[in-house]
Amino acid sequence: MSLTLLAAVSIVLMADASPDPDISGGSSEINSAVEDPSPTLLPGLLYPRESESREVKSLDGMWDFLVSPAGHALKGYKEAWYADELSKAGKVMQMPVPSSYNDITTSRELRDHVGAVWYERTFFVPASWREQRVFVRFGSVNYLAQVVTISVQNSTKADVYRLPIGIRTLEWTNTSLLINDRIVYLRGFGRHEDSALRGRGLDLVTMTRDYELLQWVGANAYRTSHYPYSDEVLDMADRLGFLIIDECPSVDTENFSPTLLQRHKDSLSELIRRDKNRPSVIMWSIANEPRTQLPEAENYFKEVAHHTKTLDPSRPITIAIARGSSEDKAGQFLDIISFNRYNSWYQNTGRLDMIIERVVSEAESWHHKYNKPVLMSEYGADTMPGLHELPNYVWSEEYQAEVLSKHFEAFDRLRMRGYFIGEFIWNFADFRTAQTYTRVGGNKKGIFTRDRQPKMAAHLVRRRYHSLNVELDGTELPSDLENYVTFYYSRRSEL
Template sequence: MLYPQANEIRMTSKLDGMWKFSNTSQVDLKKPLTHAQLMAVPASFNDQTLDKQLSDYVGTVWYERNFAVQPETLQKRLVLRFGAVTHQAKVYINGQFVDQHVGGFTPFEFTINDYVQVGINDLKVAVSNILDNTTLPSAAYDEKTNHLEPRFDFYNYSGIHRPVVLYTTNFTYIDTFDINYQLTGEQAVVTPSAEIVGPYDQAMITYFDEDEVLLGQSSLGGSFMIDKPKRWNVMDAHLYAAEIKVYQKGQLLDTYRQEFGLRTIKVEDGQFYLNDKPVYFKGFGRHEDFIASGRGENLALTNLDFNIMKNLGANSFRTSHYPYSEEEMMLADKRGFLVIDEVAAVGLYNDFSVNTGISQTDSSTWQVLQTGKAHKQALKELVERDKNHPSVVMWSLANEPAGQQEGAYEYFKPLFEYMRTLDDRPLTVVNISMSGYQLDKVSSLCDVLCLNRYYGWYVDNDDLTKAKQDLAQDIEGWHELYPNKPIIFTEFGADTIYGKHSLYHEPYSEEYQWDYYEANFQVFDKYDYVVGEQLWNFADFKTSPSLIRVMGNNKGVFTRERQPKMVVKLLQKRWHKQN
């Protein structure tokens, strides 16, 4: 599925803006929504009003707007595309059901010529935020009481979260366009592939440098050699472009332009190599989360976050715990950030609760959860969307599953095998502390060990001396088991209330957060096979109400409004020195 692009053949029109909105259960598809209010799109609906019941609403809500179609538009293929709707969308045009999509973080589109008319058309979208034992993310849902208990520690924002676009193509059109290449020494051989629907007799590809310098041309199915290519590198991004044109008897039928970067990835001997040089991941776990917009796309905020991270000396982030917007991935390509791209497989732990923690005796996860089908589909959609991004250097198949329980290996093995048929980038599953090296059944499948550890917070709280000892023992245990696999710490952090200080460096103070990170860094630096540190979290974020969550999760090194906590100075000094 190609990202919408306007050119000499394709027209695009955004349907973002203020939509009618209602959470009424009864809707007449032939009539306008009744008792409707206005709701911004793209954005979550939860925090746009003062209605707490709506903020916490579980079930189906309705969005509606009109759009116009000109007579000449229907001479072409007309497509309606959603960047993401969380978590399930059913789409209706002029009272007719068009189609549906399940999965809240990847795009979907429908050809709608058979549903529209010249003039004004009515578009309705039914959006459900219900999650259960079959969905990603996973949640415990009681249909009788309509009670939903997330198995994850972030707010279950819902709505039309990413842009809605109408676009046109001819009836012969480019459906996929992928950049494949081999990079050896001073040469890159590029062999793009494409799926083209409809009749055509010629497809040509033209190549450009980052400065729009014409490099040459090849036919589809052929190859093109770039001499002495400039490689895409961490925080030093160089992007080429390939433009495909499809013809029939000399007439241009479709065209599409795809940016790409040239770089190599290799994992061996306990190191992660980018362009044959070892790289150290410095950065954060993050959330798409902000005031009012919720999880909705916020390009200004994304741009600010990237500038903040660059200023700190960070070079990476993980899309915790779901794919981020396509626009954010494009920006990562341009800025040179390394991305661990994670599917929305969070909550794969049956007896998880933010309030009560995780049961140490429960072993039923892989019997209770029935997420395999959704998981495979989500992986497919993620790779199809993001495979052309040079910033994506690793795929994460899940965050903190119950990897120590019986059935975990059998669940993940076919998913790893499937992913390796889709792409050759390194694979990982982010490991939770309860699934330590003594018990874990999944990490043998991984190329890189990604660990979430909270020694000094959830474990050894307020005893950083013991925390350092336990952390060191943990690292050494993993290395003894998998001596050739590098280790990245993808989460570690301590809740910190902005502006709270303590002479005694007590937990929740900014002083304790500084001490906590300094202690962890001292341990990491002892091991050359620890190749990354991604703090949890970049910024404070909203969660469901909880006695251990003071107005949300406060592990950010920035507040939700992006004001720095004291530890930012420590990070800035450390990460710039590591360069």
């Protein structure tokens, strides 16, 4: 007689639009790093892989889905929706997992919903799992999540786990980043885990296409803006040899408080715990565009930097800084300075003639102040695919290409100065944002559309990155980099 176990998993996701009073209230004094001299190293976190002793069962598929009423985010907890079938709490719909529920339906309310939602799935547990140690893992859960599931008695049987590894050395000086004793120049993108319909849900088809395009365009690096990416995405980076700036979920950080500081440290502990063994990860980004000009920022980021470097002294740390070098108070604690600036877009719109001098002078000011390597972590311009203007005009494909080209000239001047180590376009592909009059269907700064087709600028970037590959790494140019024009033009291109 065989025994079949039936299990149910309920999960509630919470993305609260209202500020947490403990986080966003008035500023509180942040104590110095002596309070946290030795952060506790978390145990290793292994990605599920099958072996002789391990079996993986996917729960991907259609789940029951229910939205908590607007203004009543805790209704499900108070009424204990998890104690019975979710369908008894209200009219459920079927929602694919993984996916982004905001991108699936035709409902305006669900597209714009920020708050609690509930997922439920009932599944059969194999009889072979009896008295085995069982883990339930949710790989695409974001924001605040709480899981309710049955408990399973664990066993102590012998276990086999195979972890792919890569071996490389990583060093940095006040001017350079070195991998295997070779100076590295980073060229790539800021990205988002985002695509049509799937949203931020893991999509292996989109992931594969993205890596194909990254190789096609000649990039060697990207930043996981602005959160840890899925294990599957980073597994592919490990295999293909991309260089990753791994970023924790800290965006526009301000209103510094002890509660926020602890949550910030916890997020970095979890990130390092998961990704510390990945050869692709060469740098930790501990925040994106925080308010580093504020007086409280100095002690706050002193603590965050100390915490990160105590957990992992083998990798440099950075912040994508949006404030000016003269007012910044966090760069002193970093190993590498990264800065975001949108010349001729958010500042001096249309003034392409100002880009080169402004980029060069700002990078110079960062290096002069901190005597550390500098890279540009964000720059670009929004572009509507198919919009052409001659002469170029903002939002046109010609304008985006010219903005990037001017930056390329600035970067080459900076490379000659010996401390500039990388360029990251914002963004790899267009992505969805909240509705606002400055967005046309989302952020359009990608050199690829949201469905991963190239804009005019993608071909320019491809020529740039592959030319750098030839210059710096000794590779060969792709045979299809240029279309044939005339014999004279082709000979000049070769020279």
